[in-house]
Amino acid sequence: MINMEYKDKQLDEVKVFKDPVHRYVHVRDLVIWDLIATKEFQRLRRIKQLGTTYVTFHGAEHSRFNHSLGVYEIVRRMIKNFQQDEGWHPEERLTALCAALLHDLGHGPFSHSFEKVFGLDHEKFTRNIILGDTEVNEVLKRVDKTFPEKVASVIQKTYDDKLVVSMISSQIDADRMDYLLRDAYYTGVSYGHFDMERILRVMRPTEDQVVVKVTGMHAVEDYIMSRYQMYWQVYFHPVTRSAEVILTKIFKRVKYLYKDGYAFQIEPTLLLPLFKGNVDIDSYLQLDESVVNYYFQRWQYETDPILSDLCDRFMNRRLFKYIEYDPEREKSKLDKLEELFERANIDSTYYLTIDSSKDLPYDVYRKGKDRVPIYLQTSSGEEKELSTHSVIVEAITGKTREDHKLYYPSEKIAAIEDTSLREEILKLLHVRSSHNMLQ
């Protein structure tokens, strides 16, 4: 290995990681091996792939580390299948592999709520970690000084070689294929399965993107249906969203208390840069879900009643209940509830929330980022957009589905002493005697 360039160095033998989804993840490139060993990549073990989904599906405790290895492995297999194809440029191999491995590097703890409250963007952090003064950057630079920028631009979807971009970001990319299969495996749901091996075999590299041979159309239909089911059955599950709502409220409350000069018993030291709006990479990388859980655990004992109540709810799964809500026709009901909550001395800023989910199973028109349509390659070599060939996909293309829920704290309402006020609130919430809280 002595005189070989770093980018070409191989391990003495293939290292394999036992993976329940892809059986084995294979690593032979020293670059990949070194990247996995960086502290920034190891940090992903402390960030769950599905955030708070574990409150609904107890099996969903897997991390982004787990998923990142999976995306890498899928791209590795894609490239192996492309080897004989003219459309594939072999010199892009390492770039594609590194981008696949590192694409989620910038995720923070409980990403979505976290980003929302603090106005962060994990994609920006991914870029900054790759380009900043980090172990990851140090490894990538050993390949070539411009290499970190190349890898970052693939993840940002600005890279010149659109084919490489589409392997990681498109409507049928390694990222989506891995998370659908992986999340289905860990939650235990029967949705989310599709024949990835077949899809990989019928994928072909073209100048602009990966396309799929028409003989694989049914496997792609199956993938799109799996995606649809996973979104509505798992990702948008209203109980999970209840935990997300509480999480958001905790961050919001802490931020408020900090600005308000509240004297914390346990200071949110590691969150301060977020409040001040000057998060550098070092402080960002110290944030993970252990840290957040530590704070929440301790804040159960703070004197601020809202903070301690919300933290107790989050830690001990005392979630908000919910009802269906129609934003177009029920605005007045919401206003009324806010008024009643005020009378009952319940702060509706933290205890009354609308949460919405919305999904397009497949979209051919909105050609924005991540929404490149899927193209089928016919036996004569032409490319046709999927929905022009598939009766099933055509039927669902562009069919948006929306869902809105109103979340509220049932225990607080039950504790209202003024009977008529309580009854009025309960009536507006149509509360039946019991709720199926879990599934």
Place this chain on the structure above:
Amino acid sequence: MINMEYKDKQLDEVKVFKDPVHRYVHVRDLVIWDLIATKEFQRLRRIKQLGTTYVTFHGAEHSRFNHSLGVYEIVRRMIKNFQQDEGWHPEERLTALCAALLHDLGHGPFSHSFEKVFGLDHEKFTRNIILGDTEVNEVLKRVDKTFPEKVASVIQKTYDDKLVVSMISSQIDADRMDYLLRDAYYTGVSYGHFDMERILRVMRPTEDQVVVKVTGMHAVEDYIMSRYQMYWQVYFHPVTRSAEVILTKIFKRVKYLYKDGYAFQIEPTLLLPLFKGNVDIDSYLQLDESVVNYYFQRWQYETDPILSDLCDRFMNRRLFKYIEYDPEREKSKLDKLEELFERANIDSTYYLTIDSSKDLPYDVYRKGKDRVPIYLQTSSGEEKELSTHSVIVEAITGKTREDHKLYYPSEKIAAIEDTSLREEILKLLHVRSSHNMLQ
């Protein structure tokens, strides 16, 4: 439900938890539902079932919460199968279910190392949590004042009804069956599978214990082999043990520094009761793996070089390397290494360790706790100990297998400036150029 006793109250409809191993976990008893909702039980979500195994098998990120539901579900199925059997006493149903659900309640973060360093016993804590001033105790007492004691004694194996004890603690109990299947599922290894459905169907309740109809002998053989494979392939994996060694050393160092009056930047506040030897239940329950990870994360920045190095190793997976070690013939080598380490200024208390694993695949003789032999019930109703019938089990009965490894920090050794000293150490460690660190 109004006039019904609490112990008989049922949910309006069966609640199901989607479980990847048993497909669904079914809950109908209100008592079980309420126990799951307690904060002591929810805490188990923050304690991994397999401690540090995730450093070797990245899929092994599942919690004790996950496993505890599984053990409950298996006992529920056992009881369902026993319903028609005279040997089964229906009044023991709720006791058995609660004991199954709660049997791991007292586990601390990274249990084994933790208990070792601080001289704790998770079984004692399980008992104390069940009997102490906790939400779990409050739920159990609603059944009957003596009920917490009953449940605790089943877990302690002192309960009168030995049959109930054997369902949760024997060589083929719900606990073992669940963890073998579950740990195999999450790690993704192909070992660990056996036909639990068949075993459950051939189990029969007798006065002293659960026995297995002779027609199920092969399924039991398969279970014993799975157990053997899981121990050596997963639980005793030398890379995992390397992480365990580091973990133990961190706890040891912190304890030492605390006694030595070291000024921590981040005080180990929640660990203080452990150092002082007066851990009450409340402070114990505040300990989970988020807390421990938080401390370790922060301690990377402490001034004590040993503590910060060990924490960096644990958080960023910079593990000790290992070689085989023969405790009977290589004692002098160990002594020599200690001496050389001292000359190299490496503290062998923290950086040179022997770790041993030892297992009996099946033991008929050592009839201590957890080691009740497995009995087969012949078609004529007789009970015969398994190894008298099974050629395979007879062959392996009592065959102890041992394994010893010596762990050391390869980077520290590589950094020794005195070449001859370094070479002397390396020679004793037979270091080859590369090590397969992962599998």
Place this chain on the structure above:
Amino acid sequence: MINMEYKDKQLDEVKVFKDPVHRYVHVRDLVIWDLIATKEFQRLRRIKQLGTTYVTFHGAEHSRFNHSLGVYEIVRRMIKNFQQDEGWHPEERLTALCAALLHDLGHGPFSHSFEKVFGLDHEKFTRNIILGDTEVNEVLKRVDKTFPEKVASVIQKTYDDKLVVSMISSQIDADRMDYLLRDAYYTGVSYGHFDMERILRVMRPTEDQVVVKVTGMHAVEDYIMSRYQMYWQVYFHPVTRSAEVILTKIFKRVKYLYKDGYAFQIEPTLLLPLFKGNVDIDSYLQLDESVVNYYFQRWQYETDPILSDLCDRFMNRRLFKYIEYDPEREKSKLDKLEELFERANIDSTYYLTIDSSKDLPYDVYRKGKDRVPIYLQTSSGEEKELSTHSVIVEAITGKTREDHKLYYPSEKIAAIEDTSLREEILKLLHVRSSHNMLQ
């Protein structure tokens, strides 16, 4: 068991059949045990579930015996779940189980082609076997003289209790659920999976039919998509249809030769009643796929060139090739090909065929037999037709998909000596150099 009525007699212990799809099939009723042991039911072992599908998917070698046990098991589980429901009439239990077990009893060898050529109806034979002088009838009569008629009428969908009928014949019945899962398992395709356990748990008995609780909607959507994929990927596979075409032609040729007085070396003795149009049950029951394969094997050596060629094709998988065909626009092409075949001395009656497939993934309008719409039961107890709730199902409801293929014998065409005639035919067939014959 002595004084018990036959219908209530139970085996000493549950007998289980190991089943790869449902894990175990459980039998406790003596009636069911006795029915399985009848020769008419055992005959189903010699009739493949998927006819000629094995030429495409080599794993599809399973029999109707296999499937029939599966349908029985699903109905058994349905009834177990219904036990607490008012809507279920416990006295219908045995009728439902027997109808499930026996619903395919009248299938002949390679059913579809066989029925088409000889103008038979397997449902009529099922009825006749149940009511005729058979072992099955003898067992059923032991329950009650009117019992055979009851069981037959359930299978015929004329039974009074529509709920029982719907368990075996509806758009989401035990028959369909079993064959989708089973055929997916044996072929090895990844389609065809859905969460049957969940569907069974959310099914509720009502007066007219089994309905599904709205909470199970996604599982039903998944089932409908599986059905769609299995139809187009497996059941309508053009290579399988090629074998079906040849099979049909063999039966047609034999019938023709028989009427024409051809002197068979091996007489089609067991088929004679079919030719004469007077098939009684005894002679029908002697027909199975071993018999048909025996004849085909031997007829390879007959002097009639068409019969021997077709039998060689069927036995040795020398199938017809195919091209897409548009019946509306390409009729003239077909006429032209027939004319050219005549000039080339190839009998287009046997060697040129259009075969069509057509499917509706879900139909709410056409309420004929087997097409009862699926109803969801809302939490308030209302019943709503599936497509009014499911965006996905609404999108595909009523979307017929059709496919037509033209089959031809490539070897015979290649052997045409007149070059210009051959070229003209090949041009009409757009033959490219190679065909993917398998998948």
Place this chain on the structure above:
Amino acid sequence: MINMEYKDKQLDEVKVFKDPVHRYVHVRDLVIWDLIATKEFQRLRRIKQLGTTYVTFHGAEHSRFNHSLGVYEIVRRMIKNFQQDEGWHPEERLTALCAALLHDLGHGPFSHSFEKVFGLDHEKFTRNIILGDTEVNEVLKRVDKTFPEKVASVIQKTYDDKLVVSMISSQIDADRMDYLLRDAYYTGVSYGHFDMERILRVMRPTEDQVVVKVTGMHAVEDYIMSRYQMYWQVYFHPVTRSAEVILTKIFKRVKYLYKDGYAFQIEPTLLLPLFKGNVDIDSYLQLDESVVNYYFQRWQYETDPILSDLCDRFMNRRLFKYIEYDPEREKSKLDKLEELFERANIDSTYYLTIDSSKDLPYDVYRKGKDRVPIYLQTSSGEEKELSTHSVIVEAITGKTREDHKLYYPSEKIAAIEDTSLREEILKLLHVRSSHNMLQ
């Protein structure tokens, strides 16, 4: 492809066969494609892999065609893994693949019974089919005149390159690995699983045989245990053996009747060469299980009561019952039973049989054919026999397990009119009131 030698010709694109066990079987070599299309290979579709096992495990209806493709696929993967190894001779590739595919070509219908009664040897027929005037031979000869002989000698284990032989015939070869996994899949038993992917990855080619890297030892242990369980749970199942006993008796009776000049209504035309002892390849290849089933079906109506009874038993699963039998201590019981059977006018030649099973889970000593020990390759390159390293394998090495059963027709005995004679027989058979006939 024009100027390429036949042996190097590749299909335009990889053809894949969907396989439930290996997911996909990949074919690229034209030689393999052409071999699969031969009539001799297609005939294997009509011979079940597990003979009469379907009477016990209804899922076991898969054919030798199915298995043969699987063995080919495993060898293909082995070779792919060997590509970089010095020990592997690339020029042996096609020979190994063809031998794998064709290794079972000579099997007759219900092989074991068939061979036993008629004194045949399927391995000899495999050789003769490969070397004779067959389509298979024609394809192989196109590679090279000596190629058929090479392929045949690999299957016969006389080929010079012992490494190639060991890939198909050794204690851990492609044949065994495929059938264990495949038979487990189709029967649905949970035994029979092991991590083949891992075993394939740790296999290394050496001069004499395939060896396994020591890091794969546990996977090999698991394989050996799977093998043990499959033998005792599936292959030696006493109910299956009952069907085998009947099958043997039918062949015996037909042979006897033929020699005795019995006038068959349906002549055993295709069996005549067997009776005469002059089976040529053509007549042998016409024998398959359809033919045998056809005869048995028809012979139910023969006038010979023994033949018609036995055929009825076989076709309609009216099997012999059995009891344990100790050949060393119960010889006098057998003699007595024979005498009593004679008095009861039951021909004990056909109705009283001892059947024995015997297996060695792993054998290091008996180094005969198929019994080459398994060698582990240590990290230093040494080869050590498996049982010297594995505690588990050492424990079971050489432990023969035997099982003997006595089979008898319960209905015939029940029908004996002489009460005391009947009782005497029943007493000797220790008949309890019921038997679990299925599992």
